[in-house]
Amino acid sequence: MNKNILVIDDEEDILEFVERVLRDEGYNVFKAKDAKQGLAILQSEKIDLILLDIMLPEIDGWQFMQMLKSEERLKKIPVAMLTARVDAYDKIIGLKEGAVDYICKPFTADQLLKRINDIFYYIEKNNL
Amino acid sequence: MKMPFRTKLIGALFIIILTVFTGMGIYMTLYRIKEVRSEIVGNARMFVTLTSDKIGDAFLRYFKTAFFKFRAIILEQRGLNTDLENIQIIDLTGRIQYDMAQYEKGIFFAENPYSTDPFVLQNIKKMEMNINADDHLCIIVPYVDEYGVHNYSIVYHFSLKRISKEVSNVVKGSIAMGLSMLLLSVVLAVIASNRITGHLAVVSKAAKEIAEGDFNKVITIKTGDEFEDLANAFNYMTEKIREDIRELNNLIKELERRDTQKTQFLANISHELRTPLTVSIGYVDYLKKEKMGPLNEDQKHSLEIISRNLERLNKEIHSLLLVSRFTLEGVKLSYEIFDISDAIENILNNFVPEMKLKRLVVKKDIRVRLVYADKEGINTVLENLISNGIKFSEPDTNLEIKTCIINENNQEYFQFKISNHGIGIPEDQLEKIFEPFYQVDATTSRRYGGIGLGLSIARNIIEAHQGKIWAESRGGVTCFYFKIPNRRV
Numbered sequence: 119m120n121k122n123i124l125v126i127d128d129e130e131d132i133l134e135f136v137e138r139v140l141r142d143e144g145y146n147v148f149k150a151k152d153a154k155q156g157l158a159i160l161q162s163e164k165i166d167l168i169l170l171d172i173m174l175p176e177i178d179g180w181q182f183m184q185m186l187k188s189e190e191r192l193k194k195i196p197v198a199m200l201t202a203r204v205d206a207y208d209k210i211i212g213l214k215e216g217a218v219d220y221i222c223k224p225f226t227a228d229q230l231l232k233r234i235n236d237i238f239y240y241i242e243k244n245n246l
Numbered sequence: 247m248k249m250p251f252r253t254k255l256i257g258a259l260f261i262i263i264l265t266v267f268t269g270m271g272i273y274m275t276l277y278r279i280k281e282v283r284s285e286i287v288g289n290a291r292m293f294v295t296l297t298s299d300k301i302g303d304a305f306l307r308y309f310k311t312a313f314f315k316f317r318a319i320i321l322e323q324r325g326l327n328t329d330l331e332n333i334q335i336i337d338l339t340g341r342i343q344y345d346m347a348q349y350e351k352g353i354f355f356a357e358n359p360y361s362t363d364p365f366v367l368q369n370i371k372k373m374e375m376n377i378n379a380d381d382h383l384c385i386i387v388p389y390v391d392e393y394g395v396h397n398y399s400i401v402y403h404f405s406l407k408r409i410s411k412e413v414s415n416v417v418k419g420s421i422a423m424g425l426s427m428l429l430l431s432v433v434l435a436v437i438a439s440n441r442i443t444g445h446l447a448v449v450s451k452a453a454k455e456i457a458e459g460d461f462n463k464v465i466t467i468k469t470g471d472e473f474e475d476l477a478n479a480f481n482y483m484t485e486k487i488r489e490d491i492r493e494l495n496n497l498i499k500e501l502e503r504r505d506t507q508k509t510q511f512l513a514n515i516s517h518e519l520r521t522p523l524t525v526s527i528g529y530v531d532y533l534k535k536e537k538m539g540p541l542n543e544d545q546k547h548s549l550e551i552i553s554r555n556l557e558r559l560n561k562e563i564h565s566l567l568l569v570s571r572f573t574l575e576g577v578k579l580s581y582e583i584f585d586i587s588d589a590i591e592n593i594l595n596n597f598v599p600e601m602k603l604k605r606l607v608v609k610k611d612i613r614v615r616l617v618y619a620d621k622e623g624i625n626t627v628l629e630n631l632i633s634n635g636i637k638f639s640e641p642d643t644n645l646e647i648k649t650c651i652i653n654e655n656n657q658e659y660f661q662f663k664i665s666n667h668g669i670g671i672p673e674d675q676l677e678k679i680f681e682p683f684y685q686v687d688a689t690t691s692r693r694y695g696g697i698g699l700g701l702s703i704a705r706n707i708i709e710a711h712q713g714k715i716w717a718e719s720r721g722g723v724t725c726f727y728f729k730i731p732n733r734r735v
Contacts, residue, residue: 131522132521132525139528173517224523225524226527228535
């Protein structure tokens with residue numbers, strides 16, 4: 119069964135690029151432009167992985183993650199942060215907050231896919 | 247030797263007071279001498295006027311016939327003046343007829359009956375007074391008898407010893423007075439200088455406090471003289487300094503605000519540039535890999551160029567973002583153990599095309615592999631140093647890379663060194679190249695590319711590790727070093 123991936127980013131072009139790359143690889147992709155849309159999709163769909171931008175309008179990535187953690191049904195969903203390489207200095211905060219990985223912007227299709235594969239491999243191996 | 251102003255002041259006042267008192271003493275002494283002298287001379291004149299006729303008459307009348315009567319008259323006269331030493335009666339040839347002093351001593355016939363006194367001999371015929379002798383006043387009075395004949399002169403000798411006696415009294419008195427004045431002048435000098443230096447001490451204490459940063463210091467001296475003026479001028483100065491400091495502080499705050507603004511602006515810009523870059527790099531890469539259909543060679547080549555330029559843009563934006571972030575938030579480190587040899591190898595792999603182009607030979611001397619530091623940070627530093635080394639190398643040269651442990655002041659350091667052969671760096675710029683946006687000259691940026699942030703970032707990271715980064719350049723060989731304390735887990 120194909121995995122469902124939710125991508126939350128306020129940039130339309132990034133959403134489109136990620137969608138294209140992931141869809142080509144056989145993932146089902148759901149796009150959200152902000153946290154609200156993301157939550158709405160999470161209510162109706164079973165999502166296997168969330169790719170989350172940190173800099174979002176109104177509710178930012180960190181706040182969104184806290185919202186996830188407070189809901190029993192959603193808190194098991196792995197989250198990978200999409201972030202600038204400089205912001206990798208925030209990775210410790212990110213990982214503490216419950217993100218499983220971070221993916222540095224700018225990223226190529228190969229980098230993105232490799233990270234996602236790694237995450238699913240890790241999750242399956244650990245039976246999460 | 248340093249002499250306090252107070253001591254100098256005491257000295258000066260003391261000398262002034264002493265000079266005044268000494269002057270007064272000398273004046274008094276001289277005045278007294280004049281006074282005593284004129285008293286002696288006056289008395290002598292009066293005595294001479296009163297006695298010369300009487301003595302002359304007695305000499306003519308009794309000297310040869312009734313000497314005792316003559317002597318009685320002489321002695322009677324002698325009692326009238328205490329300064330009188332001698333009375334002589336000398337004839338006009340200079341022969342001494344009578345000498346009271348000799349006679350009273352019992353010498354009746356002198357060996358030489360002629361006077362030897364040049365003054366007497368010269369002036370025996372005149373009425374003359376000689377006061378030039380040192381301790382002795384001599385008055386010659388011609389005696390004219392009742393027939394108007396002048397055969398004898400009476401010569402009076404008066405002692406002037408009273409003057410020196412008087413002088414010694416005066417000197418003694420002034421010494422006694424001088425001593426007490428000396429004491430008094432010391433006391434006065436100390437009091438006066440204390441008063442002056444006391445005010446000075448207040449000012450100097452205040453100046454010290456101001457120098458230590460207490461600019462609210464105000465001094466109060468209410469003397470109505472120059473010291474009050476000094477205090478007022480001093481307070482005016484501190485007030486001015488306070489104002490200037492306030493202005494400076496405002497200026498600094500304003501500058502800091504603007505600097506933060508500027509850095510924030512940089513950070514925002516780089517963040518904004520990141521999204522288009524991500525999308526561009528992503529799609530170009532995707533296209534290049536023919537995921538959207540096959541490409542011909544021309545298209546591949548063009549995409550390669552776009553890709554390379556995007557990568558370059560990406561690097562510079564990353565640097566800008568890093569610098570602005572370090573400036574705004576400082577460098578955050580997360581320590582871990584990693585293999586620096588792998589890191590160096592990975593970076594070198596990225597530069598294979600450039601190195602091939604210049605036919606560079608890399609000579610590695612890796613004596614230490616494992617490092618405990620911020621991996622991301624050290625990686626950035628290595629990237630910058632290695633890419634600089636390659637960029638500034640002349641073709642067909644060696645690029646040397648070395649890691650080792652050094653010991654300095656009982657502290658172990660991990661040290662990295664990279665040296666290349668190329669244009670070199672002028673001595674006076676070895677420090678400046680670590681400043682943000684610095685390049686040795688404006689043309690280098692055009693020739694070698696880059697906006698000059700790499701070394702500044704590297705310094706930030708190394709200094710955050712409590713380490714040091716520096717460069718040496720001699721004869722076209724440029725070495726970059728960094729060392730960080732060799733921490734153990």
